[in-house]
Structure formats: structure tokens, C-alpha cells
Amino acid sequence: MSGAGGLAWRALHALLRALLCLQRALLACLRGRAAAAAATSCALLAPAARALGFREARAAWRRRGPARGAAARGRQRWRADGRALRKLPVHVGLVVTEEEPSYADMASLVVWCMAVGISYVSVYDHNGIFKRNNARLMDEILKQQQELLGLDCSKYSVEFANHDKTGQVLNCQSALKVLSPEDGKADIVKAAQNFCQLVAQQQRTHSDLDVNMLDNLLSSTNGFPDPDLVLKFGPVDSTLGFLPWHIRLTEIISLPSHLNISYEDFFSALHHYAACEQRWGK
């Protein structure tokens, strides 16, 4: 880059970045002040008494600490939040595009998903950090379950559906998968290799392969439906290889970061999903 054009480009780029930072700062400020506006935006939850309760609970959740407000709020409120939405995703993908993932914040997101009644949750980062440190994430989730949901956490138990560690608990209500890029394109490549092997052994012909057969040959999300919703955290405008086969009809909502994420931000995304019109090509 050189010359006047290069200088003009740099100036324009710097101006756009400054405007973007200003916009984010303004939005954060407005969000912090306009509790009433946030309650209004959750008008689907309606009665006013519940809206007031939500506002108080939200303020409690912002304080990080043992109480967190959730136990006080009551387990029924979590489920009521989910039921109050026009539609709730069956499977949510939590995709982190930031370089340094936070186990505590991801655990909060997983537990919130479970608590509002989302049946399937998958966690993904493009470096495979969560998958390599699966055990650490699980420990954090179990700890947050105890912290956020109080004593009766067996009702919201999670089945860890990864191949290397399955811990089934009574009254399992949610299932969790921790995924990495090897579950995306690499899984499709492996399925292709397996099918070609069958063709070489004359157990199949090339014309046998269709969309349904290839779908059955994939193994990364056995037992899970396709994601209805992906919450993507971080500044990268890409899902960075998260289940490319499975997200053909998935609603993708971008959030700035998963670090220090609040329940309000999470629920606001669910509310946005509930309000979106999906035409499926029609």
C-alpha cells in the first residue's frame, strides 16, 4: 500500500474502527442504564410483575459471587423464561471465535441453556481447546449447576455425549457435545473415504450415494438434531468450520464476546431467535 490512496485507505479504516468502538460503547452504556427498556424488550414474558422480577434478577446476576441470584430466583423462573418464548431452539451451538476461551463463562452459557429447557447443546472453538480440555469444562459445568441452580441440580442433569466420556445421570434433561474442527470438514472427508472403500469392495455403487446416505455416514453429531441456533461469540464473521453439513438452516446470531457474558445478553439472543421469521426457502 503506498501513495495518497494508501493514506486515504488507512484514514478511512481508522475512522470506521473508531465509529464501531463508539457504537459499541454507546450500546453498552444504554444497556446498562435502560433496565426498563430491556424489560420491555422481553415483553413476550409479560405480566408486569414477572418483568419486574426479571429486572431484579438480572441485576443480581450481574454480580458475580456464590449467590448469583439464581437460587433465589427460583428454578421455576428459568423454565418459565424458556416457555414464555414463542419458540425455543431444540439444539443450540455455542461457537467461540476468540483466541482465549473462558471455561467459567462457557459453563454459565451451557447451564443457562439447560435451565431454560434447551435439550441439546454443543460447544465449539476452532482451536479445539474445549475438546482437549473436556474434563475441565465438565467440572466447571457441574460446579456452575450447583451454584446457579441450587441443590436440586439432578433435575437439570446433563449427559455428556462425547465419545471419550459419557456420564449419564438420572432424569437427564439435556445433552452436551464438545466439538472441534475434526467434527466438521474432517468428518465429511472421513465419510467420503469410507464410502469410497465400500465402492472399491463392490458393496456399493457410486449412484447409491445421496444426501440421506451421506447424512447417515457422518458421525460427529450422532443422536443430535441439526442446530436450530448458533450463538457465535467474537469479532470473526465466520463459524470457522463448525458443523458445515448440519447448519444449512441454522439461525446464526453474533455476540461480541463470551467473556463475562450476562444472562440478559444470552436471553436477548434467544428472544431474537424466537422473533425471527424462518421461511426455509419458501
Added chain:
Amino acid sequence: MSWIREGELTIIERFCANIIKAGPMPKHVAFIMDGNRRYAQKCHVERQQGHSQGFDKLAQTLRWCLNLGIREVTVYAFSIENFKRSKEEVDGLMDLARQKFSRLLEEQENLKKHGVCIRVLGDLPLLPVDIQELIAQAVLATRNYNKCFLNVCFAYTSRHEISNAVREMAWGVEQGLLEPRHPIHAWCFSQSCGQNIPFGTCVKLSFSSR
């Protein structure tokens, strides 16, 4: 040329283009043709008019890409899922395709002048036979041009394209051209889908956020 709007940029457009070109530029841009019906509703015109104006805007966009030196453009024009729409709308879109591909064939000199290689990707047997013939003629007529590439995705879905790629590899194994123990790499899929260069940028032309 009907697919690439004729005429030079205005002074302001040239000024902006020079600034943009000074920075990093994508080599391949994809456009998702979305929002034609919402646009038609907003302007109180028929849906078909919305689709037609959508095409006109695409033509203008392709001109900008040519001026900015973006060598490969992919356009997602019609998905297999769109066949679920009303017969009237699908027939209208097929008529528009007929009209545009016919016009393309009348402008062979311009295609040669700009060196535009047309590729049409999708499950083409799902289309009316006459449109398949027009597409075949356009693709064959421009197959040797290589200054820039226009990929039109017509009757596509990602799953169909991926499955077709696997089927082609399996055919290669059946024919003895490939051995299954040869590592099949993700690169094979993009070659089978007809792409030269992976996307640098994907642009969704509509108001909605997905």
C-alpha cells in the same frame, strides 16, 4: 453487457474505488441474492418486478467487482429449497433465467472482450430442459476465457453439492481412476464444486441478518 452493466464509474465512484483498492482486496466474492420480495413489497410492485430489479442491481454490482479487480464472483441465484415456492413465482423466476441466459448468448463478443468464463453450478437436471440447453451453450462458449470467472449457483443446496462431490469421487474409484487408499482431502471438494479460489468475502444482499 446485460449481466455486467455497461458504462464507466462516476468520479466519486472512481475516487472511492481507488481508496478501497489501496487496501487488502478479496480475490473472490460471493453474493447471496436475498430480499427481492421484501424489496418489492416495500416499493409496492409485483414480486416478479422485485426479482428483475434484483438482477439489475446484480449487474451493477458485477460492474463494481470488475472495476475493483475482483477476478472471481459467485452468485447464489436459486436454491433447490426455492422450488417450494408457488408455481407462479417459480415459473416467473425460470422465465427470468431464460431471458437472461438468452441475452447472455447474444453478447458473446462482450464476453470475449472481458474474458468472462461462465460456470453454472447446481443440480441442473432439476431445471426445465430449454434452460439447461441455454446454460450448456453459455458454459461451453466461455470455457476458454480466463480473465474473470462468474459462478452462478442455480438449483443448489450445500448438501447436494457435497453429496455430488462424494459421488464423483466414488465414480472415480469405480472407474479405477482413484484408489480409496489415496487420501481424499477437503481440497477435492472445492475442486469438484468448480471453484478456483475460496471465498474472501460473502455478501448477503438483503435486510435480514442470517
